[in-house]
Structures are given as C-alpha cells and as structure tokens.
Amino acid sequence: MGQGGETRRTQAYDGELGAAVARAQQGDEAAFAVAYRIVQPGLLGYLRGLVGDDAEDVASDAWLEIARDLGRFRGDGAGFRGWTATIARHRAFDHLRRQRVRPQSTALDSDALQLPGRHDTHDQALESLSTERALDLISRLPRDQAEAVLLRVVVGLDGPAAARVLGKRPGAVRTAAHRGLKRLARELAGPGVTEDGNGTLGESE
Secondary structure (H helix, E strand, C coil): CCHHHHHHHHHHHHHHHHHHHHHHCCCCHHHHHHHHHHHHHHHHHHHHHHHHHHHHHHHHHHHHHHHHHHHHCCCCHHHHHHHHHHHHHHHHHHHHHHHCCCCCCCCCCHHHHCCCCCCCCCHHHHCCCCHHHHHHHHHCCCHHHHHHHHHHHHHCCCHHHHHHHHCCCHHHHHHHHHHHHHHHHHHHHCCCEEECCCCCEEECC
C-alpha cells in the first residue's frame, strides 16, 4: 500500500481515537476503553524497546497517569498518541533510573507491526519481519535511530510529533528514522546489496 493509503488509514484510526478521548473526558468509561485498545499495542511495543520485559509494568504506570491527567489533555487523536508516548517515555526512564540500567534498543512485536502508521521509504520491509527477527534488527541500531523508528512505525507518530516526544528538532528525528529504516532495509536485503550515493539500494559488483 502506498503512502496515501497508509495516511488515510492513520487518519481513520485517529479520528476514532479523538472521538473516544473526547467522550472519555466527559466521564465515558467505555470510550476510555476504546482509546486504550487503539493506543496500547503501539505504546507497549515502544516500551519494549526501552525497558524490555518490564514493558507491561511500565505501561500500567503510564496508563494510571494518563487516566489521572486526561482532563488536562487538549488535542486530537494524533495528539493523544504523542501525549501518551511522552508520558510512557517518562515512566520508562523513571523505571530505568530505579533499576540503574541503560535503555535497550529492542522492540516491535507482531501486533505493533500491524498498527497504521506514516511510513517512510523502507517501512514496508518491516511488515514482513517475524518478531524475533525484528527484535534482533532493532537491537543493532544506534539508540537515536531505534527510538525514532519505534515512534514512527510502532506508535504511528509523524515527524513533528515524534520530535516533541524526544525533545529534538523534527529534522533530526526524520533523519534518524530514515537512517534506521535504510539500515534495516540493508540487513533484510542481504550482504550482496550496497547503497549508492543517493541512498538507493542496488546490487554490489
């Protein structure tokens, strides 16, 4: 599916999400459950990249804060994805400080890979990966690239939203995500493929 189709899918999900969040802010518990079901798979995949096997516990802490502060949120469905990712990231780093361990660059489970997202050039390659293979490939990326890929592909954020979560400039995040995805594409293509000066993959001599 091309870029336009993926964008329409993302907008469709975010329209449903925005409506659910608005109802939840009025006290509709069923609507909050809808928002949770839409956001949780991507959020959990992102957290797996930061805290590994502790992702479920950190996600629970994040959702407690999300529920507590829901009335303060202002924005649409896409904005809610970014807001929840920011909260989850803070909780993840709190957890890591308590554990005194460094973040792990691992994530992307099979459920998360099926989420709608705004795809860069090589994103489609990720959708054919098994969970184990995805975890192995993401773990090889530099941390800035891994986290950018997670936010763009797993959580489904656009460049500016991912940049707000990371506290970086959008251009820097787009570059990190693009480099990470190209690196993953090279891994998938195998040792007989190289990259030319324009970033295009081609057969080596």
